[in-house]
Amino acid sequence: MATAMQHAAGSNAAAADDVEMVEASELRRRNRPRGDGGAVAAAEEEDEAPSVERAFADQRVPSWREQLTVRAFVASFFLATMFSVIVMKLNLTVGIIPSLNVSAGLLSFFFVRIWTAAMEKVGLLRQPFTRQENTVIQTCVVAAYGISFSGGFGNYLLAMSDRIASQADEANNPQNIKNPHLGWIIGFLLLVSFIGLFGLVPLRKIMIIDYKLTYPSGTATAYLINGFHTPHGAKIAVKQVKKLGLFFVLSFFWGFFQWFYTATDTCGFNQFPSLGLQAFQNRFYFDFSPTYVGVGMICPHIVNVSVLLGGILSWGIMWPLIAKKRGIWFAANLADTSLHGMQGYRVFIAIALILGDGLYNFLKMLILTAWSLRSQHKKSSASTLPISDDEPSNGTAAISYDEERRNELFLKDQIPWYIAYGGYAAVAAVSIGTVPQIFPQLKWYQILVAYIVAPILAFCNAYGTGLTDWSLVTTYGKLAIFAFGAWTGASHGGVLAGLAACGVMMSIVSTAADLMQDFKTGYLTLASPRSMFISQVIGTAMGCVIAPCVFWLFYKAFDNIGISGSEYPAPNAAIFRSMAILGVDGFSSLPKNCLTLCYIFFVGAIVVNLIRDLVPKKVSNFIPIPMAMAIPFYIGSYFAIDMFIGTVILFVWQKLDRAKSETFAPAVASGLICGDGLWVLPQSVLALAKVKPPICMKFLSRGVNDKVDAFITTLS
Numbered sequence: 001m002a003t004a005m006q007h008a009a010g011s012n013a014a015a016a017d018d019v020e021m022v023e024a025s026e027l028r029r030r031n032r033p034r035g036d037g038g039a040v041a042a043a044e045e046e047d048e049a050p051s052v053e054r055a056f057a058d059q060r061v062p063s064w065r066e067q068l069t070v071r072a073f074v075a076s077f078f079l080a081t082m083f084s085v086i087v088m089k090l091n092l093t094v095g096i097i098p099s100l101n102v103s104a105g106l107l108s109f110f111f112v113r114i115w116t117a118a119m120e121k122v123g124l125l126r127q128p129f130t131r132q133e134n135t136v137i138q139t140c141v142v143a144a145y146g147i148s149f150s151g152g153f154g155n156y157l158l159a160m161s162d163r164i165a166s167q168a169d170e171a172n173n174p175q176n177i178k179n180p181h182l183g184w185i186i187g188f189l190l191l192v193s194f195i196g197l198f199g200l201v202p203l204r205k206i207m208i209i210d211y212k213l214t215y216p217s218g219t220a221t222a223y224l225i226n227g228f229h230t231p232h233g234a235k236i237a238v239k240q241v242k243k244l245g246l247f248f249v250l251s252f253f254w255g256f257f258q259w260f261y262t263a264t265d266t267c268g269f270n271q272f273p274s275l276g277l278q279a280f281q282n283r284f285y286f287d288f289s290p291t292y293v294g295v296g297m298i299c300p301h302i303v304n305v306s307v308l309l310g311g312i313l314s315w316g317i318m319w320p321l322i323a324k325k326r327g328i329w330f331a332a333n334l335a336d337t338s339l340h341g342m343q344g345y346r347v348f349i350a351i352a353l354i355l356g357d358g359l360y361n362f363l364k365m366l367i368l369t370a371w372s373l374r375s376q377h378k379k380s381s382a383s384t385l386p387i388s389d390d391e392p393s394n395g396t397a398a399i400s401y402d403e404e405r406r407n408e409l410f411l412k413d414q415i416p417w418y419i420a421y422g423g424y425a426a427v428a429a430v431s432i433g434t435v436p437q438i439f440p441q442l443k444w445y446q447i448l449v450a451y452i453v454a455p456i457l458a459f460c461n462a463y464g465t466g467l468t469d470w471s472l473v474t475t476y477g478k479l480a481i482f483a484f485g486a487w488t489g490a491s492h493g494g495v496l497a498g499l500a501a502c503g504v505m506m507s508i509v510s511t512a513a514d515l516m517q518d519f520k521t522g523y524l525t526l527a528s529p530r531s532m533f534i535s536q537v538i539g540t541a542m543g544c545v546i547a548p549c550v551f552w553l554f555y556k557a558f559d560n561i562g563i564s565g566s567e568y569p570a571p572n573a574a575i576f577r578s579m580a581i582l583g584v585d586g587f588s589s590l591p592k593n594c595l596t597l598c599y600i601f602f603v604g605a606i607v608v609n610l611i612r613d614l615v616p617k618k619v620s621n622f623i624p625i626p627m628a629m630a631i632p633f634y635i636g637s638y639f640a641i642d643m644f645i646g647t648v649i650l651f652v653w654q655k656l657d658r659a660k661s662e663t664f665a666p667a668v669a670s671g672l673i674c675g676d677g678l679w680v681l682p683q684s685v686l687a688l689a690k691v692k693p694p695i696c697m698k699f700l701s702r703g704v705n706d707k708v709d710a711f712i713t714t715l716s
Helices: 025-030 039-045 070-093 101-121 131-150 182-192 195-199 201-210 216-228 231-259 277-281 290-298 301-323 342-379 401-410 417-438 444-468 473-488 494-525 529-557 571-585 594-614 626-635 638-656 658-678 680-688 702-715
Strands: none
Touching: 070 101, 070 131, 070 290, 070 529, 070 658, 070 680, 101 131, 101 216, 101 231, 101 658, 131 216, 131 494, 131 529, 182 417, 182 494, 182 529, 195 201, 195 417, 195 444, 195 494, 195 529, 201 401, 201 417, 201 444, 201 494, 216 231, 216 494, 231 290, 231 658, 231 680, 290 638, 290 658, 301 342, 301 626, 301 638, 342 444, 342 473, 342 571, 342 594, 342 626, 401 494, 417 444, 417 494, 444 473, 444 494, 473 494, 473 571, 494 529, 494 571, 529 680, 571 626, 594 626, 626 638, 638 658, 658 680
């Protein structure tokens, strides 16, 4: 899957992203056909479960060319555009990106099934809609909208702009600023987004067949698609789409209705002091957002609770206490947005939590990968990597009919090694020569070093994702920020160099892990590796154009993007830039006692994660996730209230009718997210056309209202 932050299926952990896309492990569990069985044990259970492939035994598997249809890519384009808008909105608001793969698979099935049914009625249907084609569409869509996250529009790329730089006193000189422009953004993404696709292609047999990595997200998506294309599964899919469509329409028109009351940024339902004016001043309120309610229904309960606890700890306790130290810990005349004052505590304590959580999981993933590789090496008769595509799978144990069939088809359409290595070398050579033209602060030899190191990191990330479904994309990006920023130095534009290197690294490790997830999905649906690879390439190309255009629409329509307290605060952009500044300038700019608090929260994040891994699972499920807690530290708790309401709705629904909730909750949540997200398109068009809402709905305290009434009386 193209999500950038996913959860460990084995531990039911969920990492909500300061800067990382969230994969809902609970959602994956709901879509598994094995009831209480986990995807991690899928290979062991297959012999006991009914054969999937025998149900499709009478259907011919189309060739890889037949799987790549025009209608598939037409559907992919429109779905990719819609999902890119949704992901971009989430990226620019709270930075939490739920898994939309289920929605992509569901809607692709629905749209193409309608198309084929219409063609069949008029006698023009030439090729039936197969699960392989469904997989191609889903892969293409996820690859395309994944660029909306990994492209850095809500973090490293926006962090380069003067909008973000103006909020800090450091490193806001011209050599550390590069404002977004559609041309160079598309060019940069085209240069760096494809190289990760070539890096791990030769290892696909090792990852999928020899090591039998589960890739729980890819496995769950495959089961979903396989289920859609059985007669019973098609009926359920139609019901799910009806639910999705109903809540899509309701969410869209709710956004339209709210728009009339938002004449200014301080008006409307999203400024409703639902928990009181004092709570509102501390960013505690329900803002009537269907998007965040839907996100809450998709994310695991512990993620939503962790986000709410983080909001209570920061805005309910810490920030009011630190604010009383104004004039003692920091200058009394500093604005709240200054990194030398309150903003410094908000940003850098959040960074400490994020880095502590990220470092722990990075080291944990390296240890798990090394241990697993050592175990696999002992079991395997092969002693070298990579294993040739022509070799039979290792081991002599009997395999099931399904596994035998899948192995045969997976090895049938090979991707020659020279295409993979040659493609990597060619794209790397072009990037080394051209990226410094876009970012002169980043030298060609630095990019060369990045491309030498990147395949190793990409392998670690892809292997770890296969084991736990947890992708640490932005962790590698943060490492690049510090490493290349310090290498370049503050006097030579180290902030911008670090952010650009972050983009290069994130793109490589993200696309490599996503491709391997898609190979797993294709393996389980008998989709050809060639069609998977080509659809990933086409989807990535779509994303390199669609995502920048969507971002440009937001950037031009809303002139306050990236400004704290605005409708689109883009919190991760400020955090990433602050990390880049910290990487080149050190800790000297932090306000008093901020570094001490950072140390405490950094160690605390590691300790909490360690406890989560050491205690029994039934206990760890109730321990908060530090990464999730860090999100509201910077932007407030309003979205945490929305997400918590979503998780309460899901919890009650599960108690009343668990079967229906497991079947329809993802569709309802996706409808809420998609409808509200799609409303952004007409809203942006209205903003560009300078059409403003006619009404301002505002809330005042009783005392202020009396003064306003008295003032109006004097005017009359």
